[in-house]
Amino acid sequence: MGNPIISLEGIGKTFKVAKRAAGVRQAAKALFYRKHTFVEALKDISFTIREGEIAGYIGPNGAGKSTTIKVMCGILVPDEGDCKVMGYTPWKSRTAYVGNIGVVFGQRSQLWWDVPVIDSFELLRDIYKVPDTRYRKNLSMLTETLALADLIHVPVRQLSLGQRMRCEIAASLLHDPRILFLDEPTIGLDAASKIAVRQFIKTIHKEKGITVILTTHDMNDIEALAERILMIGKGSLLYDGSLDELRRRFGSSRTLTVDYRDCLRPVDIPGAVRHSWSPQQAVYTFDSAQISLTGVISQLSEQAEILDVAVDSKSVDELILQLYKEHQI
Amino acid sequence: MKMYLSVGKLRFVTGLQYRTAAFAGILTQLFFGFVFIMVYVAFYNRSGAQLPMTLQEVVTYIWLQQMFLGLIALYFRDPDIFQLITGGNIAYELCRPCGLYGFWFAKLLATRVSGVVLRCFPLLVAVLLLPNPYGISLPPSITAFLLFLLSLLLGLLIVCAISLLIYISIFWTMSPTGSTLMVATAGEFLAGMILPIPLMPVWMQKLANSLPFRWTVDFPFRVYTGHIAAAEALEGLMIQLFWLALLTGLGLLLINRALRRVVVQGG
Numbered sequence: 001m002g003n004p005i006i007s008l009e010g011i012g013k014t015f016k017v018a019k020r021a022a023g024v025r026q027a028a029k030a031l032f033y034r035k036h037t038f039v040e041a042l043k044d045i046s047f048t049i050r051e052g053e054i055a056g057y058i059g060p061n062g063a064g065k066s067t068t069i070k071v072m073c074g075i076l077v078p079d080e081g082d083c084k085v086m087g088y089t090p091w092k093s094r095t096a097y098v099g100n101i102g103v104v105f106g107q108r109s110q111l112w113w114d115v116p117v118i119d120s121f122e123l124l125r126d127i128y129k130v131p132d133t134r135y136r137k138n139l140s141m142l143t144e145t146l147a148l149a150d151l152i153h154v155p156v157r158q159l160s161l162g163q164r165m166r167c168e169i170a171a172s173l174l175h176d177p178r179i180l181f182l183d184e185p186t187i188g189l190d191a192a193s194k195i196a197v198r199q200f201i202k203t204i205h206k207e208k209g210i211t212v213i214l215t216t217h218d219m220n221d222i223e224a225l226a227e228r229i230l231m232i233g234k235g236s237l238l239y240d241g242s243l244d245e246l247r248r249r250f251g252s253s254r255t256l257t258v259d260y261r262d263c264l265r266p267v268d269i270p271g272a273v274r275h276s277w278s279p280q281q282a283v284y285t286f287d288s289a290q291i292s293l294t295g296v297i298s299q300l301s302e303q304a305e306i307l308d309v310a311v312d313s314k315s316v317d318e319l320i321l322q323l324y325k326e327h328q329i
Numbered sequence: 330m331k332m333y334l335s336v337g338k339l340r341f342v343t344g345l346q347y348r349t350a351a352f353a354g355i356l357t358q359l360f361f362g363f364v365f366i367m368v369y370v371a372f373y374n375r376s377g378a379q380l381p382m383t384l385q386e387v388v389t390y391i392w393l394q395q396m397f398l399g400l401i402a403l404y405f406r407d408p409d410i411f412q413l414i415t416g417g418n419i420a421y422e423l424c425r426p427c428g429l430y431g432f433w434f435a436k437l438l439a440t441r442v443s444g445v446v447l448r449c450f451p452l453l454v455a456v457l458l459l460p461n462p463y464g465i466s467l468p469p470s471i472t473a474f475l476l477f478l479l480s481l482l483l484g485l486l487i488v489c490a491i492s493l494l495i496y497i498s499i500f501w502t503m504s505p506t507g508s509t510l511m512v513a514t515a516g517e518f519l520a521g522m523i524l525p526i527p528l529m530p531v532w533m534q535k536l537a538n539s540l541p542f543r544w545t546v547d548f549p550f551r552v553y554t555g556h557i558a559a560a561e562a563l564e565g566l567m568i569q570l571f572w573l574a575l576l577t578g579l580g581l582l583l584i585n586r587a588l589r590r591v592v593v594q595g596g
Contacts, residue, residue, distance in 0.1 A: 075423040077589055099426035110421040114343050126335035127425050 002051030005179065005211055006072060011081035013042040013067055041067045042078065043235040051178075054205055054212040056226030058219075058320065064235045065215040066105075069183050072213070073103055086178065099128060102172035106184035109156070109164065110171055117152040117159075117167045121174060128175035135174065142170040146200055162193030169200065180204075182214045186221055198224045219316035231323060238327045243316070250322050252289040255312040256296060258282050260304040267303045272296055332427060337439035344443025351447035358395040358452060365391045366463055381527040385466055386554040390525055392456045392465040393550045399444035400485045401545050403492065403520070404513035407440050410496050411505045419591065430577075430584050433496065437489045469555035476562045480549035483569040488545045490576035491516065497580060500587035521547030527556070541572040 017037050020030040042064045049055050059065050070076040071083060074090030074097055083090060088097035104110075111120040125135045143149050146166045151159060159167065165185065172180065182201070186194045198221060205212055214225060222229060222243065229246060231239035239246070256272070259281050266277040272286035286296055293311060300306060314322075366388055373384045382390075399405060410433055413419045422429060456465040468474040491512065498508045517523065520542035526534055537543045548565050551557045557565065 070420065073420075073424055075420050076591065094423065095426050095428065097426075098424050101424070103421070103424045105420055108418050108421060112339060112343065114346065115339060119339055119342070123335050123339050126332045127427060129332070 004048045005051040006049040006085045006213075007047075007083070008068075008072070009046050009082040011042055011045040011068070011071060011078045011083055012040070013064075013071065013076065013078045015039045015041055040235050042071070045081070045232070045235075045237050047230055047237060047240055049211060049213065051211055052205075052209050053228060054201075054214065054225050055228045055230055056222040057213060057215040057230045057232065058217075058222060059232040059238075060324065061217075063232045065232055066183055068232065069103075069181050069213065069215060073101060073181055074098055099175065100178050102175070102177035102180045104165075104168050104172045104180075104182050104185050106165070106182070106187040109168065111156045111164070111167060113157050114155060116155050117148075117171075120156070121152065121171060124171055124174050130175050134176070138174050138176065142173060145203055146170050146196075162189050162196075165189060165193065165197065166200075169197065173204065176208075177210065179211045179213070182212065182216075184215055184217070186216060186218050194218065194220070201225055219320060223316050231320070233324065233327050239323055246319055246323070247313075250314065250319050252287050253314055254286055254288050254293065256284045256286065256293070257310040257312075258284070258300060258304075258306055259308040260300075260306050263304040267300060269296055269299050333431060333435040336432060336435045337442075340436050340439035341443040341446075344440055345447065348447070351444075354399075354444075354448050355452055355455075358398060358448070359455060362391055362395040362456070363463070370462060382525060382556060384462055386551075386556050387525060387528075388462055388464070389466045389554050390550045392452075393553060394522065394546065396449040396452045396456075397445060397481065399448065400441050400481070401488055401520070402522070403488060403516045403542075403545075404509065405441065405444070406492070406495075406505060406509055407437055410436065411499050414496070414499045415503055423588070423591075429588070430493070430581050433493060434489055434577075437492055438485070441485065441489070466554070468553050472559050473552060473555050473562075476559060476566070477549055477553040480544075480552050480562065480566060480569065483566065483573060484545040484549045487541055487569060487573050487576060490573060490580055491541065491545075493580045494576065494583070497583045497587055500591065516542045517546075519543060520545050521550075525551070527551075541576060544569045544572055 015038070017039050018030075019035045019037050020026045045064075045068060057065050057068065067076065071078050072085055072090060074094040077091045085097065086100055088100075090097050110124075111117060112123070121139065124130075130138070143152065146169065148166060148170060151163050151167060156164060156167070169182075169185065180201075185201075186197055189197065201212060201214070202225065204210055212225070214221065216222060226243065228242055229239060230237060262279050264279060266274065266282065268274065269284065269286075271291035272284040275283040275285060284296065297306070297309060369384065369387050369391070373380065373387075394401075413422060422432065425432070453465075456463075458464070468477060495505065495508045495512055499505050502508060519537045519540055521537070526537050526543050526547040529537065537547070544565070548557065548569070552562045552565070
């Protein structure tokens with residue numbers, strides 16, 4: 001793992017939001033007097049990302065993920081705290097800094113709607129001043145790995161969402177950025193497109209050693225890509241660590257489903273909870289840190305003739321939900 | 330620089346796609362040109378007074394105005410830029426290693442030019458063929474024509490700078506309707522879109538002279554007709570440069586202030 005490339009120190013950001021109740025009377029009242037509330041989008045956020053890492057940034061809607069990304073991209077100016085990315089303070093030296101990063105906002109488009117994709121690419125080449133040889137090399141690499149050959153001469157409005165997202169990602173990489181920010185890159189995509197996007201991110205990370213910060217609600221993205229998870233809720237950073245560690249912390253619970261030849265009475269196993277029972281099948285949960293799987297199965301086999309067993313550990317989704325619960329968000 | 334050309338080119342190409350709009354525009358502009366001219370013809374026939382512009386000059390003025398409407402009309406707005414601000418796509422614009430002001434300026438400029446290129450030449454041919462007093466007259470000299478081109482270009486840049494100020498105001502107001510309506514209505518009148526400045530009462534002429542608007546419409550078109558002589562035109566070019574510097578300076582100042590408090594709408 002490389003040197004720290006992004007570091008945030010006590011970043012805070014508050015938005016002022018105008019509020020009024022529904023209805024004409026309230027709207028008329030708001031003409032003269034407006035109530036404002038302050039929403040603390042980010043509270044004292046600090047973390048460091050090292051060069052070459054892939055970090056998954058997760059949290060419920062409105063937790064502050066996108067706000068953090070926008071601060072790191074130099075788009076939003078935080079109210080307090082300090083942020084250094086590759087030695088730059090993003091919002092202070094924005095124009096000098098942003099040439100080094102690539103950004104994809106999954107819910108927006110950076111491609112020109114009415115013209116073929118390649119036109120947008122060429123504009124980006126000129127905006128980022130990418131030398132011609134390097135542009136051509138990158139373009140052919142991206143065209144190949146993202147299978148864009150048939151797409152780049154089609155006007156953007158005629159592309160499907162999955163096709164467009166592949167083009168969006170390509171557009172953010174034409175200038176060889178060292179950091180790639182992906183804000184919900186898989187939102188709204190079907191399973192095949194999601195897998196293609198993940199596969200591509202993996203490839204580009206491996207080949208170019210690019211640092212990737214990714215926000216998502218799809219835990220499969222996290223599982224497939226992120227070595228490290230940062231979880232934010234209500235503006236505060238709640239968890240920073242690896243997925244494995246999260247599993248160790250919450251993930252020792254196992255569900256065991258057993259099929260057996262007709263057995264007339266339910267079997268109790270000390271240390272395991274029985275959830276359902278029928279003469280053919282039973283479901284137990286147990287904590288694998290307390291009692292071993294083989295122990296459970298051997299006790300079972302003493303009482304019944306086992307035909308089949310299935311063991312499930314908690315999905316990442318459930319782990320995250322548990323984390324949310326723990327922090328009451 | 331290449332970037333500005335490139336964004337301009339792309340905008341230009343996009344604009345050229347709308348052929349039907351251009352054709353409809355030509356017809357509309359011919360229609361409006363005729364209506365205005367007929368009003369002036371009636372007015373000139375009935376008026377005994379010595380008028381500050383000849384009918385021929387006014388007719389030419391009106392046709393130039395119709396031909397170059399897209400370049401100089403303040404009420405033309407670019408929906409893209411205000412959607413960028415109100416819809417939050419400005420996030421992407423801010424991820425580009427360039428100043429927003431120049432980038433948007435190039436966009437506006439190209440939109441206006443592409444809109445006019447398709448329309449002005451067919452319109453020019455049409456109005457050259459019209460009989461007296463409805464036809465356009467040629468400029469009195471090559472000098473007048475060259476000065477006209479220069480003043481039209483500077484006028485276009487001033488219009489873009491004013492439009493950009495309207496767009497920048499959206500950062501605060503979140504809607505382009507109010508500011509466009511106010512500035513466009515007052516601005517176009519004071520620019521001489523409805524009435525050439527010399528035909529206005531003196532007090533109104535004074536007001537128009539103290540504002541930037543007349544340098545975008547009234548000035549270039551009267552340079553074309555020779556109503557403003559070469560020496561005076563040179564002086565006018567200086568004033569245009571002054572306004573351009575002032576308005577772009579103000580725009581840069583305000584956009585930097587706006588970006589410090591930017592909120593990306595829609596998450």
